Amino acid sequence: MSHSAGAPLTAVPPQANAAASATKLVKTYGKGETTVHALRSVSVDFTAGEFTAIMGPSGSGKSTLMHCLAGLDTATSGEVRIGDIDLTGLNDKQMTKLRRDRIGFVFQAFNLVPTLTARENITLPLDIAGRKVDKQWMDMVVDRLGLGDRLGHRPSELSGGQVQRVACARALVGRPQIIFGDEPTGNLDSRSSGEVLSILRRSVDEFDQTVVIVTHDPRAASYADRVVFLADGQIVSDQRGLSGDDIFEYMKHLDEPAAQAGPAPHDAAPSGPEQAG
Ligand SMILES: Nc1ncnc2c1ncn2[C@@H]1O[C@H](COP(=O)(O)OP(=O)(O)OP(=O)(O)O)[C@@H](O)[C@H]1O
Numbered sequence: 001m002s003h004s005a006g007a008p009l010t011a012v013p014p015q016a017n018a019a020a021s022a023t024k025l026v027k028t029y030g031k032g033e034t035t036v037h038a039l040r041s042v043s044v045d046f047t048a049g050e051f052t053a054i055m056g057p058s059g060s061g062k063s064t065l066m067h068c069l070a071g072l073d074t075a076t077s078g079e080v081r082i083g084d085i086d087l088t089g090l091n092d093k094q095m096t097k098l099r100r101d102r103i104g105f106v107f108q109a110f111n112l113v114p115t116l117t118a119r120e121n122i123t124l125p126l127d128i129a130g131r132k133v134d135k136q137w138m139d140m141v142v143d144r145l146g147l148g149d150r151l152g153h154r155p156s157e158l159s160g161g162q163v164q165r166v167a168c169a170r171a172l173v174g175r176p177q178i179i180f181g182d183e184p185t186g187n188l189d190s191r192s193s194g195e196v197l198s199i200l201r202r203s204v205d206e207f208d209q210t211v212v213i214v215t216h217d218p219r220a221a222s223y224a225d226r227v228v229f230l231a232d233g234q235i236v237s238d239q240r241g242l243s244g245d246d247i248f249e250y251m252k253h254l255d256e257p258a259a260q261a262g263p264a265p266h267d268a269a270p271s272g273p274e275q276a277g
């Protein structure tokens, strides 16, 4: 793998050239006894031209953070910037344009249009924006993701993994400045997963794009330059140069209740997510 393995573990200094950033981001659901603190004042910068993985237990706030960063959800308080643009100041139309022009998404729900073919779904964001498809790049992405013979099919005629790969191709094909992926390799076999990750890696190394993914898989996270760990709505670790083994060990430690400051607040959610490998 082409990432910088074996470097010492260092805290990440604040960055001036952030492709995206959150400042004191708070997201609270509900009121009174049922209040859920999904994000408790999260501040983080994602450096331009870098690949970051966000990890943490189920319910720790990873998807919430991503949705707020990508302008798909609004925070209770705090600030989000994409490049130098403060999202809080944008109206719906400006937000739609910003998302369309600068951001690629691969989310847990893939949001393909059921009536369009795989090919039409992949080029949809570019078609809407009136931008030209770079055919060579598209062919490479489609080929590497093994979608070449499925392009004429609708989502209902594809397997779950193929649908997921179409969603990845759609995010990649317009080469947006920043790509957000919420478990983009969640249901993929290891070969497809490796292809998706190496294309993401390549889009950072060769095209200077910025990639931020959520993943539960230490191997997937090891493609990243940096790993940010969330627990209970807060960043508990932010490190560079971690190997898959380092990440696996750290996640085990996060799952131990004693590892988190103070006693575990409750014993709900007994279903620890997969600890594969
Ligand atoms: N619409 C909502 N209403 C109320 N609570 C919510 C809502 N969406 C998320 N939450 C809660 O916010 C917390 C963070 O959820 P989030 O989806 O960000 O977790 P996650 O880290 O992505 O988890 P997973 O790994 O399971 O996807 C959870 O406790 C969740 O139950």
Ligand SMILES: [Mg+2]
Binding pocket: 062, 063, 064, 108, 182
């Ligand atoms: Mg999630």
